[in-house]
Amino acid sequence: MEYKKVYINPISPEPPRASVLVIYTGGTLGMMYETKGRQLVPFDFEQVIDKVPEIRRLDFEITFLTLSEPLDSSNMKPQIWIEIAGIISNHYAQYDSFVILHGTDTMAYTASALSFLLENLNKPVILTGAQLPIGVARSDARENFITALEIAAATDEAGQPVISEVCIYFNSVLLRGNRARKQESSDFNAFHSQNYPTLATAGVRIEYNLPYIKPYEPDKELQLHTSLNANVTFLKLFPGICRKVVSSILHIEGLKGVVLETFGAGNASTDYWFLEELRMAIDRGIILYNVSQCEGGRVTQGQYQTSKYLKQIGVVSGSDITAEAAITKMMYVFGTDLGSQHHRDLLASPLRGEMSI
Structure with missing residues (x-):
């Protein structure tokens, strides 16, 4: 399987404090309006700096990886979940954390599936997306994306990742991925978790709800599962x-x-x-x-x-x-x-x- 990669280096002269692999699967966040037809089309992540110049001010190294065939999340399938989990496993030693850009309609399914496929996960896997395309003036894509990157790179005083599980970040809240549900189709606060507390809230600062976050367990080795039965x-x-x-x-x-x-x-x-x-x-x-x-x-x-x-x-x-x-x-x-x-x-x-x- 061939993937397109784009590398973004920070402008800071200091060594980057973290490396993040961003996996673009498709969805509204990565769309922009075509100049002539005014139709939504996927934008090339080589132009990401033009769309989100703030990325260069983040003090970590970012690699963008685009699936060979980005898809609307309504077309998500179990074999794609296995493919995404495999990408994370194959790059697990190379990167400190992972951000997945995904359509909102089936994001909760993907987050749940990945949590089961990636046993003993000890690095952040943060899914995010947008209700409006990144090329729209009022888009929520920039805030969701940049804050998801910040959370993915966050470490504690011991240098360990604050988050070591699969999560969804959307509209200022971080939720456990397999506890989240999409409940809004026309508001920015699309995702909710009724039966489990919010893991973090992003305001002026990102406040983490540490008692409810999965503890970091460095002695456990990631185990990838590659079989799903859809019957x-x-x-x-x-x-x-x-x-x-x-x-x-x-x-x-x-x-x-x-x-x-x-x-x-x-x-x-x-x-x-x-x-x-x-x-x-x-x-x-x-x-x-x-x-x-x-x-x-x-x-x-x-x-x-x-x-x-x-x-x-x-x-x-x-x-x-x-x-x-x-x-x-x-x-x-x-x-x-x-x-x-x-x-x-x-x-x-x-x-x-x-x-x-």
Whole structure:
């Protein structure tokens, strides 16, 4: 796979304090308006200094790497997640940190997937993007990009990275990547994390919420995972859902697992036919993963009678995991060459801080 690289050296005469690899996957941030047709087209990162001259004033070395085929994030696929994780792994010893420029629509999925693929990560991987193209006067791209770079290069008094996990930085807040969700399509504060605190807030200074940031663990070696099994799907419940719909989803050929999006604290219909369809699916070896449709709170199977039966038939509780993290976690878990019970145990346990115990 061929990638285009652009190097930016700081103007400071002092040696750079950090090196950052910026991976451009596509998305709004890297777009600009074509002069003639006024259509959005990707801009060449060789011209990045023209668009964001402030970069030269940062006291670290930056390398831009563009995927051979930048794509709209709506076209993101598991094989691209594996490719991005591979790029990070291959350059892990060469760079201090990584920033990924990504479209906003599926950024939370990518952040979640990368958190599972990059086990024992001890360097910052910061995803960011923009709601408006970098070529637009009111664009949020510059602030998001520059601050993401600053966070990626941040170290503590011992010279260790402040951040050593996959995160999303957007509109002045840093969020754990597998806890974030896109909730706004027309406002700049696009991403929120209802079930986990903000990791940092960027104002005049960048204030880090250290108790909630994954600790730096230098003794652990990065382990790259390169297998994802996409034979999974969502089943979102709603009043009036019929047996034909439920049955058709649960009988998809080759299906391994289903993220069951339930009501409230993990509640679902107690109709006999519904529970029977779930039970038969579990008997066929399909794993059902209970995730709440609510933005906040958590699944507590058995708290109400309407969730007690789910627990009894063997539905796995997803606690307070997001739907994005749940589906990518399933792909990761089913990509491991382990047995069904081990898969269930992994789904029920926090692996990368994506859920509470």
